[in-house]
Amino acid sequence: MNQDHHREKQYQRRVQQAKQKESQDQYRVNKYKHWVNQSTLLRARYVQAKQELSEEKPCKQQSDSEEEDDDIFFNKKAQSVPESQQSTIHPLDLQMAVLHCSDDFLKQKIVTKLSQCQYALPLLVPDPFTGDIECPLWTFRQIKKTWKKTETKEGSKVVTMKSMPICKAETPMVFCFRLGSLSASKSQLINTLINDRHNTFFHRNCPGSTKSRLLFDGVVEIAWYCPAGRSSDTFTDCVAFCNLHGDGLTYDKQLKIMTEKSSVNVVFVPTLTKDPVISELLRSSQPLIVLIEDTAEGAKQMRKTKYRVGLKNRSLSDVSGELNKIISDTLSKTEFLILFDLMKYMSTMEMRIKLDENSTMGFSAAEEMTKSIQTVDVSKIKNTFLPCQDELWHKWSQLNKKQYRLKGNVEKEKCDIQKEMQMLRKKQCKTSQLITSFTKHLMSLSHTEREYFLKWTQILMDDHATHCLSSILQNYFEVWSEVLDLKRKSGKLIELQFKQKELAEMSKNLHSATCGLEHIFREMGQIYEAHVSLKKQPKNEATDWSKYPELAAELMISGHPMELMDGDAGQVPITWISGLIDQVILKLGDKRVFVLSVLGLQSSGKSTMLNTMFGLQFAVSAGRCTRGAFMQLVKLSEEMRKDFQWDYILVVDTEGLRALELEGNTTFHHDNELATFVVGIGNMTLVNIFGENPSEVQDVLQTVIRAFMRMKEVNLSPSCVFVHQNVTDVGAADKNMDGKRKLQKKLDQMVQLAAKEEGCAAESFSDIIEFDVQKDVKYFAQLWEGSPPMAPPNPGYSESVQELKSYIFSKAATSSGVTLSQFKTKVKDLWNALLNENFVFSFRNTLEAELYRKLEVQKLNDVTEQKKASKNVDEKKTMFENTLLQKSKELAHLLKDQAKDEDELKKQFNRVWEAVYQATEKVKEGDVTTWLQEFDNLVKKKLASVSISSENFSDVNRFDFLKDAMQKTLVPIIQHLKNLPRERYNSPR
Incomplete structure (x- = not known):
């Protein structure tokens, strides 16, 4: 890597382009190696670090004679693989070259991906040309860690979940370094403390490692152990491990900074001598653990917080176990350190460590924009500063869907809905100060500063929300536990309902507390839609709503x-x-x-x-x-x-x-x-x-x-x-052939079922x-x-x-x-x-939809039958009324000037009503169609057979009582028929 290429920074949008599949063979091309690794690290891909020997230059054949095989095998001077044919680039030199050749955004993204892959991250980085040391605080800004802290309170273990940006996390720090050369691997031993199945720190026994390093010596890396709240955890809280690569005697500046600020210092030495560095560490108040390569003794405490551990002829697991116990004991009595504070300390005049956060304009703009939200409760930020996207937008969306699914008086309902939608759009036309400030900075800043501004805006918003979210989540867990306890107890209904209501409110607050750049863009979109729907005229202003799509388009093209x-x-x-x-x-x-x-x-x-x-x-x-x-x-x-x-x-x-x-x-x-x-x-x-x-x-x-x-x-x-x-x-691919066949069959069946319902010709899923x-x-x-x-x-x-x-x-x-x-x-x-x-x-699936369709058809048929039966009842009612009226007229005519006995007349008509009543009773017990037929036959028969006596009737004007009797008796019967529920027609009791 030359200095010109170092200055020619590679940009995130260029490396993020879609390329052909990068095969491992491509890694052999040294000229483009940094390009390959930029792309690979960006995708958090597994990298085959070891370079294979070139097939074009095989080892020289020593002999073709079988008799000479043994002699050649035992010959120490037999020709080996030339050094030029071996890999000479250390994998972490390559990683550092990639980072040195990347702009700030690509560098941040690569380091974030390395963290997701549980690899150690550069904390102090020497410049390969000037020797100045840089602390890449910017690369840590987007890294978040989640862990569960276990502590004992009042005799019981309490597990607390924590989730926050790692640079703001308060953790103890263990610093590991060596003085002189060692045959044992320091990094390999540290890995056993963090994860014994993963090479968090790259070490000499990893594939692809080489003896020589150019860019990686002098680098201090950092990694974190995050407990899961289980009994098998190595440590009960998050612990940071820092590792200086190279001889500590050579890199005194890094050594001075880290030993001063660490919670525990762990030093590896080939033999124990009165070294000035160790003597100074012995005089300090910080715990010290010295691991000695030429000593075989186990862990031994020499004085308070000062320990000595031998490495000679001892297994890695034994040393790791002792080291783990010592660190755990000492960390419980030490102060914790916030990484952000450490980095700020490094940048003081005394230390003169350069921080990589160079964008003052982007940060200042983001700080100015988010200043107003810092004093507002995180669950109220959306309602206060982004009012267009919650209640107003949700209500508008519901109405918009409703207008496509109207029933009844469609035109009137649709008109009313559109008026209400317009009213909601008018309320959405107001632009908050937060959006005005945001769009103003997007318009005024250069492309690079704009990217810094967006990053800082998200960082500052996340910082404000982190503490509140952790608190809400912890409270939510506690209340939920109380609800579960109350459900197991009897007689606690009122208290349970109160806690459930509290839990629902906390859930709502948890949702409201989530606020990021996507919500700001959503607010811009709603303001734009409101103005367009109301046909507002654009204004000639930089932050006008009409400019919002252009701003968003530029960001989308940039990769957002x-x-x-x-x-x-x-x-x-x-x-x-x-x-x-x-x-x-x-x-x-x-x-x-x-x-x-x-x-x-x-x-x-x-x-x-x-x-x-x-x-x-x-x-x-x-x-x-x-x-x-x-x-x-x-x-x-x-x-x-x-x-x-x-x-x-x-x-x-x-x-x-x-x-x-x-x-x-x-x-x-x-x-x-x-x-x-x-x-x-x-x-x-x-x-x-x-x-x-x-x-x-x-x-x-x-x-x-x-x-x-x-x-x-x-x-x-x-x-x-x-x-x-x-x-x-x-x-799995071979064993699941039958499963694939069944999958194809199932997919085809559901297509055929849907096609039958929809009248399509499709036969298969494809x-x-x-x-x-x-x-x-x-x-x-x-x-x-x-x-x-x-x-x-x-x-x-x-x-x-x-x-x-x-x-x-x-x-x-x-x-x-x-x-x-x-x-x-x-x-x-x-x-x-x-x-x-x-x-x-x-519906869940096509079968549910088909079942619903069948029920809908059956219901429609039932309603049709009900209407038909009701119509028949009305027709019969009219017929009976007319028949009875005709009989009454005939009776009145016969009894003119003759009728004397009113009681006898009533008896005659009561026989008719009795027949009607008996017929109507049958509707309560049977099918409506059968009943109508029986009713018709009985009443007709009764009316035809009535014998009317003409004696004792003298006054035709007395006929009025017949009309009253008809109305009082027949009308309630017919009304009763109409009011009967449908199931009383079709299913007997």
Whole structure:
């Protein structure tokens, strides 16, 4: 590495470009070695550090004669492999060269990836040209560690979870160094204290190690032990281990700083002498452990906090056990140190260590912007400074979906809904001071300072939220434990309800406390949509709402992910997305993109897979860390563009299906809608499955397929690849042939079932979604080797990801992708189709939808029968009223001037009503159709056989009592029939 190349920094966006698969053979090319490792480290890939011997220069053949074999074998002067044929580049020299040749953002990203891989990180770095020492504080800013601290309180063990940026963590620090040369490996021994199955610190016995080092000597590395709250933990709290590479006598400046500030000093010496360094450490108050290579004695305490341990003829595990016990005992009595404070101390005039945080403008702008939120409770930041995206946006989204699914007086309801939506948009037009300040700085800062500004904004917002989130999580755990205890006790209902209400409120606060750059971009999008929907005129101002899509487009081109679908509201902001993509087209041209999306259950490793594949930084965590869908542009390298018909990969990351945070039917509707959208917009979808059983994803795919059939106008033609993660059996691909056959059969069956319902001609899954069960099913090894938080990534996982990436590119080579403008139209058309297609998303799968459809048809038939029966009752009522009225008229005519006995007349008519009553009673016990027939026959028969006497009736005017009797008797009967429930007709008691 020469000084000119050192000055020519490599940028993150250049290294992050998609390239052809990097084979291990490429590592042999020394000229491009730093390029390969930049790309590799960025993706947190397993690196084969050892360089193979060149096949072009094999060892010289000593003899072809069998008689001479023995002599040659025992000949000490036999020709060995020339030094020039061996690897002369130390792997960590290569790593340091990569870091020296990277700009601040790439360097930060690489160090963050190294931390995720559980490797040690550079803490003090000598400049290879000037010798000045730099402390790379900037590279630590995005590193977070999570651990569980165990302590004893009131005789019982209490476990407390902690999660924070590591540079703000208060931890003890153990500093290890050597004086002189040793045959034993210092770094290897330290590794046994942190993780005895992983080389946290690179040491001489690692593959690829060489005797000589150019850039790595003098570097102080740091790594952390993070306990999991288990009885098997080596330490009960987080501990930082620092390791000076090289002879401490040569690097006195690093030695002075670290020995002064460490909690425990561990020094390795070949033999114990009155060395000035050791003598000074003996006089200090800090604990000291001296490991002596030529002494065979065990651990021995020489005085208070001063220990001596022999290494000669002793096993690594024995020494490690003694060292572990001594450190644990001494750490309980020492003060803890915050890494940030240590670094600030290093930068003082006395120490003269250079910090790498050079951007004062970016930091000042971020500090000014976030100053207003520092005094506000973290759970109230969104409501105070980002008011457009929560209640207003969620309410608008609900109304927007409702207007597509109206019933009854459609036009009036739709008009009322649109008026309410307009009122909500008016309220969203107000821009908060936070957004004004944010957009002002985005417009005014240069490209580099803008990147610093965005990084610092996220860092400062995270710092403000970290303490509050830890407190809320701890309180949540305590209240939840109380709720579980109360459920086991009887007579505690009121107290239980109170605690459950408190738990629900804490859950709401926990959600509100999550605030980052994505929420600021979402707020900008809502303000923009509100102004556009109200047809507001843009103003000639730098921070005007009309400039928001342009700002977001510049960030998207620079490699920042942008929200495509809001998972909280379950809505795609079409106006904002259209404006954003239009601006990207203006800046790049209408480029062709290959849209790669991912789909899978919650916490199945979707974001981790994409990050490993393309070197991205999608959010990864347990639970619902991704909400909705995010898109990020990955540019193809120049050499790859010759082989493909598109220029960019548009990677779409999505939230997990079946999220525990969502409840009941909301989960099915949200998941089905999200899955249909994600699969629909993608040229290819990676269906991520944790384990070998795809049953949960099958349910969602059934709904996706049925939705595609119902949305013929969108013209979708996606493809998919099934990725089974966490499969430990190396023969899974071969052993699961029968499983693949059953999977294909199941997929085909659900397509045929959906096609029958929707009237489509599809016969197999591949008729709807391009899929080859022989090729498009992949198996991955588990991600971690061991149990987090100290587990390193599995190299096999990384290799599987790269093989999948190569397979994706091989399939994508025949695809023309879509233009950005086509993608914009596709998103809009698909989302509008989804809004109109509510029915199919409310079910777990096609079988549920089919069952509902059958029940709906049966219910419709029942309602039709009920209406028909009601109509028959009305017709019979009219007929009976007319018949009785006619009989009454005849009776009145016969009895004119003759009727005397009113009682006799009543008896005559009571016989008729008795027949009517007896007939109506049958409706309570049988089928309505049968009853109507019997009622008709009985009443007709009775009316025909009535014998009317003409005696004792004299006054025709007395006929009024007949009308009264008819109304009082017949009307209640008919009303009773109408009010009977439907089930009383169809099912007997």
